[in-house]
Amino acid sequence: MRYVSTRGEAEPRDFAGVLMAGLAEDGGLFVPEAWPLIAADQWRTMRGLDYPTLAARLIAPFAAPSIDEPTLLGLARDAYAGFGHPAVAPLVQIDRNLFALELFHGPTLAFKDMAMQLLGRLFDHVLGESGARVTIVGATSGDTGSAAIAALCDRTCVDVAILHPQGRTSEVQRRQMTTVLASNISNIAVTGNFDDCQDLVKAMFADAPFRRELNLSAVNSINWARVAAQIPYYAYAALALGAPDREVAFAVPTGNFGNVLAAWAVRRMGLPVRALAIGANVNDILARFLAANDMSIRAVTPSLSPSMDIGVSSNFERLLFELLGRDAGRVRQIMTGFRTTGRMAVPDAAWREASALFSGVTLDDEAVIAAIRELHARTGYVAEPHSAIGIAAGEHLRATLPPEVAVVAAATAHPAKFPDAMERALGFRPPLPAALADLYEREERYVTADNDLGAIEALVRAHALRNAVPA
Ligand SMILES: Cc1ncc(COP(=O)(O)O)c(C=O)c1O
Ligand SMILES: N[C@@H](CCOP(=O)(O)O)C(=O)O
Numbered sequence: 001m002r003y004v005s006t007r008g009e010a011e012p013r014d015f016a017g018v019l020m021a022g023l024a025e026d027g028g029l030f031v032p033e034a035w036p037l038i039a040a041d042q043w044r045t046m047r048g049l050d051y052p053t054l055a056a057r058l059i060a061p062f063a064a065p066s067i068d069e070p071t072l073l074g075l076a077r078d079a080y081a082g083f084g085h086p087a088v089a090p091l092v093q094i095d096r097n098l099f100a101l102e103l104f105h106g107p108t109l110a111f112k113d114m115a116m117q118l119l120g121r122l123f124d125h126v127l128g129e130s131g132a133r134v135t136i137v138g139a140t141s142g143d144t145g146s147a148a149i150a151a152l153c154d155r156t157c158v159d160v161a162i163l164h165p166q167g168r169t170s171e172v173q174r175r176q177m178t179t180v181l182a183s184n185i186s187n188i189a190v191t192g193n194f195d196d197c198q199d200l201v202k203a204m205f206a207d208a209p210f211r212r213e214l215n216l217s218a219v220n221s222i223n224w225a226r227v228a229a230q231i232p233y234y235a236y237a238a239l240a241l242g243a244p245d246r247e248v249a250f251a252v253p254t255g256n257f258g259n260v261l262a263a264w265a266v267r268r269m270g271l272p273v274r275a276l277a278i279g280a281n282v283n284d285i286l287a288r289f290l291a292a293n294d295m296s297i298r299a300v301t302p303s304l305s306p307s308m309d310i311g312v313s314s315n316f317e318r319l320l321f322e323l324l325g326r327d328a329g330r331v332r333q334i335m336t337g338f339r340t341t342g343r344m345a346v347p348d349a350a351w352r353e354a355s356a357l358f359s360g361v362t363l364d365d366e367a368v369i370a371a372i373r374e375l376h377a378r379t380g381y382v383a384e385p386h387s388a389i390g391i392a393a394g395e396h397l398r399a400t401l402p403p404e405v406a407v408v409a410a411a412t413a414h415p416a417k418f419p420d421a422m423e424r425a426l427g428f429r430p431p432l433p434a435a436l437a438d439l440y441e442r443e444e445r446y447v448t449a450d451n452d453l454g455a456i457e458a459l460v461r462a463h464a465l466r467n468a469v470p471a
Contacts, residue, residue: 001062003030003224006321007335008328016066016126019119019225020134022218023205028331029317030224036061038270040244047239051088052076054239055118055232058269062228067125075125079117082107084433089114089233091240092411094381097403098394100411101237104387107435108176109414110307111259112147115229120151122225123217127157135214135464136160137204139197141255142169142307143413145187146176148219153182159467160219161186161460163197166448169306172417172432172439179442186463187446188456193300195311196451198256203453210457214464221258222314230262231269234408238271241406247274249401251361251394251409253386254278254286255308257315259410260358264319274405279393280362281305281385286313287360293351295344304365304421305385307413323350359400361393372425382430384418387411 003018004010007028013021018030046054056073063072080088085105092100106113127134136158138148145162152160162177166189178187190197201220205211221227238248250273252260260278267273280287281303289295300311317335324330324347338344346354363371371388375381383391387409394409401407415422416436419429432439449455 001036001064002033004033004328005029006031006317006328007332009332014066015063015225019122019126019223020217022216022223023202025208026332027202027206027335028328029222029315031318031321032062035265035268040270043239043244043271046235051232051236052080054236055080055229058232058235059228067122071125075121076118079121082117083113089236091237091408092381094375094379094391097405097407098391098398099237099241099406099408100381100383100387100391101233101408102411103233104411104414106147107150108143108146109417109433109436110143110147111230111410111412112143113150114233115226116144116147116151116219118229119219119225120155123152123158124155132215133157133159133468134217135460136217136219137201137460138162138219139194139201140164140169140177141194141309142173144220146173149177149180149185152219153180153185155184159184159186159464161188161463163188163190163200163456165189165193165197166191168193168302168309170418170420172419173306175439175442175444176436178444178446179439181443181445184467186459188459189446189448190451190456191448192451193311194309195300198312198314200451200453200456204457204460207453207457210461214461220314221256221261227258227262227265227315227318230259231265234263234266235271237408238266238273241408243271247272247405249273249275249277249397249405249407251277251279251390251397251407253305253308253390253393253410253412254280255283255310255313257286257313257319259412261315261318274401275397276358277393277397278358278360279389280360281308281368281389282362282364283309283311284360284362285311286316287362289344289346289351290355290358290360293346293348295338295346297342304368304418305389307386308389319354320346320350323353359397361389361396363389363392367392369421369425372422376426382415382422382426383411384413384415385421386413
């Protein structure tokens with residue numbers, strides 16, 4: 001499989017090349033040159049496979065020829081061995097025809113572990129073969145950072161610098177990052193919001209000499225490998241519920257649009273996905289787009305679902321590329337306009353196509369608290385704010401669909417990551433699992449920095465040089 005940039009000017013490359021490159025040199029995102037299409041008969045043979053086997057089977061067409069399926073299977077078995085549930089991503093029925101796909105049984109208690117545990121092993125595999133070393137720069141609103149750090153700490157071939165918005169994550173999220181004292185990990189608390197951090201990451205990639213000097217790579221969902229590794233759990237859920245012989249629909253709490261893009265991908269690969277709902281907090285650029293073709297940047301407002309406090313959803317560009325018939329020139333023009341005007345001029349036909357498949361549901365903090373309480377009182381299910389938004393979107397979706405369509409909502413984080421919100425909603429603080437029980441006693445280490453590219457680059461360079469192996 002070869003990958004092309006959504007903006008058409010970067011050199012195409014294979015899976016290993018895309019894993020290492022992260023963001024394309026033209027500022028675009030890598031996408032598969034062609035989508036693998038799986039026939040119904042082949043899908044049926046995948047029913048009942050365990051999670052690592054299914055993951056290897058579905059990622060194999062994306063990874064070929066860089067990495068073959070047996071190698072992927074070995075990496076996947078290792079990646080998911082430490083998960084806290086034997087099914088890795090269990091489906092829990094929470095109501096009539098409504099299921100929660102629990103994606104938070106990995107080491108850092110959020111769905112990011114599902115991809116990141118595999119990604120860490122992919123980096124080792126590819127870099128081990130080449131002998132190269134990379135500097136990974138990442139932006140986080142709370143969960144990507146801790147998952148990346150857990151997956152990559154102490155690996156000899158990578159240095160990791162994670163930018164988080166100072167004071168805008170939950171304390172558990174911050175401590176999950178800042179208490180990892182491995183020498184290849186650096187945490188930078190930036191004065192600003194997640195979008196500032198993400199813009200800084202993209203600016204580092206756009207600084208060609210810096211990018212070359214440090215051999216930059218990415219762990220955010222701008223890196224195609226992240227999205228590829230998020231595809232299997234949607235297929236896993238759909239197959240368990242009867243696909244390809246039964247339609248399914250997915251509801252996904254959304255920030256950077258990576259997770260729901262993976263759900264869209266299984267549809268593109270041939271599974272009968274009838275509809276996709278995105279759940280948003282007050283930072284609802286995607287819901288506004290779907291409702292009224294209003295993709296306009298607004299100030300980011302802190303909320304009880306901090307991981308979704310995102311103003312601009314990077315992965316929308318991958319969907320836009322498809323909606324525009326893969327016209328990279330058009331994408332380039334629209335994205336340039338978006339950056340300069342703050343409003344994305346999506347052609348009407350593309351918007352209509354998107355809104356025929358996707359719907360959006362917005363919940364402000366009061367509605368989130370009410371949704372957590374109501375869900376708990378009615379079903380006994382304890383959902384943290386992000387998952388509660390996903391489930392609320394699933395409930396809206398269910399009301400619009402025939403009863404034979406199975407609705408699956410992504411439960412993206414463990415309630416213990418957001419104890420303040422849970423206490424406000426349900427009057428108790430869910431305990432952290434044993435492996436994290438002493439999180440509040442652990443030493444924290446991080447540096448703070450202004451939202452200034454030069455200052456951040458200097459910190460990242462110093463970190464990478466400190467760890468560089470002498471020639
Ligand atoms: C717990 C949680 N839920 C939902 C999201 C939104 O996912 P995405 O950014 O892939 O849309 C995030 C962050 O990305 C998250 O950490
Ligand atoms: N919600 C994320 C933000 C980054 O999203 P990503 O999927 O692009 O890594 C986080 O928790 O960090």
